[in-house]
Amino acid sequence: xxxxxxxxxxxxxxxxxxxxxxxxxxxxxxxxxxxxxxxxxxxxxxxxxxxxxxxxxxxxxxxxxxxxxxxxxxxxxxxxxx
Ligand SMILES: [Zn+2]
Numbered sequence: 716x717x718x719x720x721x722x723x724x725x726x727x728x729x730x731x732x733x734x735x736x737x738x739x740x741x742x743x744x745x746x747x748x749x750x751x752x753x754x755x756x757x758x759x760x761x762x763x764x765x766x767x768x769x770x771x772x773x774x775x776x777x778x779x780x781x782x783x784x785x786x787x788x789x790x791x792x793x794x795x796x797x
Contacts, residue, residue, distance in 0.1 A: 719746060722773060723756065730758070730769060737762035744769075 727741045740761050747757040747768065756769040782788075 719744075720773075722771070726756070726769070726771070732758070732760035732763060732765060733767060734765035735760060735763040749773075 723744060723746065724741060726739070726744060728738055731738055737760055739758055743759050743761050745757050747755045749755070752772060752774045754771045754773050756771055758767045758769055760766070
């Protein structure tokens with residue numbers, strides 16, 4: 716059983732292998748490292764074995780998850796959080 720943050724579990728079923736187009740399974744993903752708000756996720760395709768790196772902006776993901784207003788509010792002066 717793989718362990719990791721909830722956002723990593725949430726990536727399953729949303730990103731595909733750039734080589735063969737297969738959806739990544741949870742076991743295909745592992746965190747390779749983190750730096751300045753970016754998390755690098757190592758992806759090894761279970762179908763074709765091609766490896767790649769996904770870059771995740773965890774601060775952005777957190778801000779979007781907590782945001783309750785419209786899309787315009789994300790980028791307006793008073794609603795600027797990102
Ligand atoms: Zn693949």
